[in-house]
Amino acid sequence: FIKGVVRLLYCFPEISAMASKADSTGEVAERDLLPLDPQGQVDWNALGDTLTARILEEVSDANFEYRNGTGSVERNDSHSEWKYCFQENDVTVLQKRLKNSPLKGFLGYGIIDLPLDQIAKVVADLGCVYLWDMFTTDARYIRVISESETQKDFIAYRSIMATRCFFKVVRDMCYYARSKFLDDGRYVLTVMSVADPKCPLVPGLTRMKVTSQALQKN
Numbered sequence: 001f002i003k004g005v006v007r008l009l010y011c012f013p014e015i016s017a018m019a020s021k022a023d024s025t026g027e028v029a030e031r032d033l034l035p036l037d038p039q040g041q042v043d044w045n046a047l048g049d050t051l052t053a054r055i056l057e058e059v060s061d062a063n064f065e066y067r068n069g070t071g072s073v074e075r076n077d078s079h080s081e082w083k084y085c086f087q088e089n090d091v092t093v094l095q096k097r098l099k100n101s102p103l104k105g106f107l108g109y110g111i112i113d114l115p116l117d118q119i120a121k122v123v124a125d126l127g128c129v130y131l132w133d134m135f136t137t138d139a140r141y142i143r144v145i146s147e148s149e150t151q152k153d154f155i156a157y158r159s160i161m162a163t164r165c166f167f168k169v170v171r172d173m174c175y176y177a178r179s180k181f182l183d184d185g186r187y188v189l190t191v192m193s194v195a196d197p198k199c200p201l202v203p204g205l206t207r208m209k210v211t212s213q214a215l216q217k218n
Contacts (some may be wrong), residue, residue: 044145044153048178051190054212062094062107080151082107120187124179126156135160142199150181157199172206
């Protein structure tokens with residue numbers, strides 16, 4: 001069994017005050033500046049590489065080390081923009097203000113005492129989402145872009161129900177995800193919102209926009 005350090009980078013999604021509208025064809029306009037290939041199509045491989053590099057850079061910049069057995073982390077570089085936020089249930093959470101944005105980024109450290117491939121299956125398999133996220137009401141693949149033994153790129157849909165001021169609020173999101181085992185033995189799952197004609201806006205629902213979300217495990 002591998003007792004791996006789990007690092008989660010999550011930037012708060014931008015949530016509009018009102019439900020977004022689809023056009024007359026039911027399709028959603030592409031609002032994200034995505035990399036394109038020579039044929040003018042979205043270069044998903046380039047996007048996945050960029051998102052993976054981003055989380056690895058942020059983890060390196062945070063420069064924290066987990067103290068095994070103590071449930072805390074130790075700072076190695078006081079000049080990092082990542083600052084201690086709080087600790088709960090043996091998970092230490094850091095935060096930083098994102099440049100040129102009203103959003104904050106959060107980085108969590110914790111330990112999951114399970115084999116790495118088993119952890120990867122649970123967090124990347126949409127059929128297992130309900131096991132670790134009780135707020136998810138729907139989770140499904142829109143399409144699988146590519147798949148190999150060490151990497152899977154796909155577009156997915158999820159709806160989430162939360163309670164706010166005693167009222168139940170349902171929001172959804174359409175996102176690109178890459179699940180990848182790196183050559184150095186680490187595993188990374190990266191996510192970013194995208195628009196897809198097979199994932200139209202749902203009347204009455206507010207669509208969340210996840211600017212960057214990633215899970216890295218050693």
